[in-house]
Amino acid sequence: MFLLLLPSFFSFTHSCVRTIPPDDYYPTVPPTQMPTGPPITNPPVTVAPVTNSPVTNTPEDQCTACDINPLLPVNPPAGSRIDTTEIAAAGECKQTRVDCTRTDGQTCDIAIRGGTTVLQSVTNMETVSATLTCEMNGMYSSGTANGITTLTCEFTNCVTAVPCTACDINAISPNGLPAGQMFSSVDTTPAGGCTTTEVSCRRTDDQYCTGVSITTSYLQATFDDITGGPYEIASTLNAGLVMVGIGCEDDGNYSVRIVNGDNNPFIFVNPGFKINLQTDGATDHVFAFKITWTPIPNAPQNIIDVARGNPPVALQPNQNLTIFRGNPMVSLMAFTLPDPSQAYLLRQSAIYSGDTFIGTLDQVLTSMTPLTANKISIYTFGLSVDYPLYMASDYEDTRGIMVYEGANCPVTGDCSILLQGSWGNAMTVTDYNGTEVIRGFDGFPGTAVINVYENQVSESTRIATLTSDNYFQQIPLEVKGVMKFYELNGHGLCNMTVTRL
Ligand SMILES: *[C@@H]1O[C@H](CO)[C@@H](O)[C@H](O)[C@H]1NC(C)=O
Ligand SMILES: *[C@@H]1O[C@H](CO)[C@@H](O)[C@H](O)[C@H]1NC(C)=O
Ligand SMILES: *[C@@H]1O[C@H](CO)[C@@H](O)[C@H](O)[C@H]1NC(C)=O
């Protein structure tokens, strides 16, 4: 399932202000942005009673008797094939699926015609299918086409597919952004997979903005007829950053996607959202998803005032609506999971600034940057894990840190903690009441210094200052206390291995 295709980005940041808190208001809980009523049910279908007029059995017999084979083209076009599959149970009226498929790796605009009528068509795909129904008169129909006697597959505008590793993020990145704005991208391609990239637009100064968005000049909507642009693909409110994950498609263009086969829920709290469906050209077209409407429960509020100079307040997900209140501004950061393959759990969250839904913990984590507002509320929909997922800190205490995140490690074994200093100073925090041992570094940048603090960041709680020249003499290094702060000052990427005792 893909949402949008986007060959080129612009980024717009608008109405940026210098950390002046927006109106001081609480969310009126529960935020009732989702429909709270019962799902709309279709009126019951009443089947007309069978009348007692004489019944002849012949028509019913004929709808099991259609034969698809005489309708098929004798020679399908070179580089293609046509397949049929009977999908009705034996003895029932026949339903036959017809697939027109490229076999030469090309993608085309494909149409299946019944006589002269187009039964189904797609653009720039490898395959298309149509379902034909056998009628009482013994003839096939499909949609508005009745009495079909011939089927043809028509392939036009064929192009050789570009591998989904061929996308070039540099080709679509914005150039010449105004001072104080930065576009960045991180390659997140899984081993052997299609190219995926995390893109973000952020402020590099201390401004946050009432709106930040990433837009594209081009959009292909599958079932919608949209022209014009630019199209917004991601946006945030009252923030200094917006980010979105994009994936490379088989045509060498990027798209924002939700991929079939992901069985974990996505939670949308926006009052409206749009999903464009498109199969990925595979020959198996099975695709399913379910939308469940749930009113947001009237959760108890847990108000936490966050003060300057204190360590961040880290919390496990809980049943409350947690409200972090700043003086005047608060920053919210998310934690990685002990098992990175469970990162989808962070999607089960809603974050509000005032009454406005601004995103999920998943987005905060992938953005790697604090989310800033004067009050931030978090609700986690009954999510239950025994490690922290988010933390809040005074905004002033997070200033100047380009990447700030929490890390959870497995109870046993080596844990890789990434200090992501590619854009400047970075901070990674663990929240674990026990000793953590720094065992080593996979690449220690000569351009960075790593400070290690126990319980809070201060001169007196700093237990080590590591550089590329001296770190080797200092490890293994035991870090005690509850919160542990690994601060990268300078520039560079540093992968640190720790174990917990
Ligand atoms: C890929 O992007 C280009 C514009 O850069 C567009 O012309 C082309 O149609 C796109 N391909 C598809 C399959 O959307
Ligand atoms: C939930 O909020 C109440 C106050 O409303 C507080 O007493 C309680 O400790 C909170 N629970 C958690 C798990 O934060
Ligand atoms: C940390 O663990 C120690 C010993 O197990 C305990 O005394 C202390 O209260 C714990 N601290 C916190 C903040 O949980």
Ligand SMILES: *[C@@H]1O[C@H](CO)[C@@H](O)[C@H](O)[C@H]1NC(C)=O
């Ligand atoms: C960090 O190091 C570990 C162990 O050496 C490795 O498995 C992991 O892929 C590395 N991560 C990054 C982002 O380099």
